[in-house]
Amino acid sequence: MAAIKTIGILTSGGDAPGMNAAIRAVTRASIFNGLRVKGIYRGYKGLITDEIKEFKTQDVSNIIQQGGTILKTARCDEFRTPEGRRQAYETLKKEEIDALVVIGGDGTLTGARQFTSEYDFPIVGLPGTIDNDIWGTNFTIGYDTALNTILDAVDKVRDTASSHERLFFIEVMGRDAGFLALNGAIASGAEAAIIPEISTEVDQLAELIEHGFRKSKNSSIVLVAESEITGGAMHYAERVKNEYPGYDVRVVILGHVQRGGSPTAYDRILASRLGEAAVEALLDGQRNVMMGINNNLIVAVPFTKAIKNDKPIDPELLKVLRTLSI
Numbered sequence: 001m002a003a004i005k006t007i008g009i010l011t012s013g014g015d016a017p018g019m020n021a022a023i024r025a026v027t028r029a030s031i032f033n034g035l036r037v038k039g040i041y042r043g044y045k046g047l048i049t050d051e052i053k054e055f056k057t058q059d060v061s062n063i064i065q066q067g068g069t070i071l072k073t074a075r076c077d078e079f080r081t082p083e084g085r086r087q088a089y090e091t092l093k094k095e096e097i098d099a100l101v102v103i104g105g106d107g108t109l110t111g112a113r114q115f116t117s118e119y120d121f122p123i124v125g126l127p128g129t130i131d132n133d134i135w136g137t138n139f140t141i142g143y144d145t146a147l148n149t150i151l152d153a154v155d156k157v158r159d160t161a162s163s164h165e166r167l168f169f170i171e172v173m174g175r176d177a178g179f180l181a182l183n184g185a186i187a188s189g190a191e192a193a194i195i196p197e198i199s200t201e202v203d204q205l206a207e208l209i210e211h212g213f214r215k216s217k218n219s220s221i222v223l224v225a226e227s228e229i230t231g232g233a234m235h236y237a238e239r240v241k242n243e244y245p246g247y248d249v250r251v252v253i254l255g256h257v258q259r260g261g262s263p264t265a266y267d268r269i270l271a272s273r274l275g276e277a278a279v280e281a282l283l284d285g286q287r288n289v290m291m292g293i294n295n296n297l298i299v300a301v302p303f304t305k306a307i308k309n310d311k312p313i314d315p316e317l318l319k320v321l322r323t324l325s326i
């Protein structure tokens, strides 16, 4: 295997708080180990169009606390084509980049996996997404910050919900995963979470809420994971309004506010540890793996496993929510 002299970094897919901390970690760990680093802008798109700049240590100064990604990000359809990937490979050769660290979610890792199946090129992935839906890692970079943003918003909604004695459906992100909704519900003391992994009938929900109102609660909060499977907060709110007109129902859709903001300490430390580990892994000859965290230990998860498997919801968390929301 040829020695690695230059590492390229990119961020792709939806941005997540902590991506900058990861860029900083990969850059500094590479330079610490005597390697050159190149930042690739706009994800796989920048690899195709050659938007690349060499990074020195000062290029990543003062970014650990910033949300978003200084490298910008994109969802790139061209990289899904063999021609796009061939062009990306040409750019890597031209720029003399010997290995890549890609930071992003499932789509990013799938792109990396496809590329390495066609070209003999070392890539290590880092899980960067607020959704926490990547198999093989307990947490993804950005998830903890997004969860805290959700809490901040739900706490505020609860003040008005309680003053007006209303029922609120609050929609959170997660694509097709319920981690943000379920853990957001537990942490905010919400009455219920509607998640794509578990089907929730409106009758069941109404009974739960009714029970709460009967037992001295004067307001209720239900977190709903966005998803075609759940139908979203609007869907549930409409049905409850029609079938149980006694409730004063309102909807809040948190949207992209969940993707922004300064990363929490947890996300910064996770990103720093994973970024450093990615460089070590490449220098150890590892490739086609994603660095993850399992029981607070750094692990290398093959792309094939991280991509193919659905990360399960822990039934214990469902039980905790049900038990504590009485």
Ligand code: F6P
Pocket: 014, 105, 129, 130, 131, 173, 174, 175, 226, 259
């Ligand atoms: O994957 C992160 C995420 O924020 C999802 O939770 C959400 O479904 C999606 O990205 C939104 O993507 P976009 O910003 O492209 O609309």
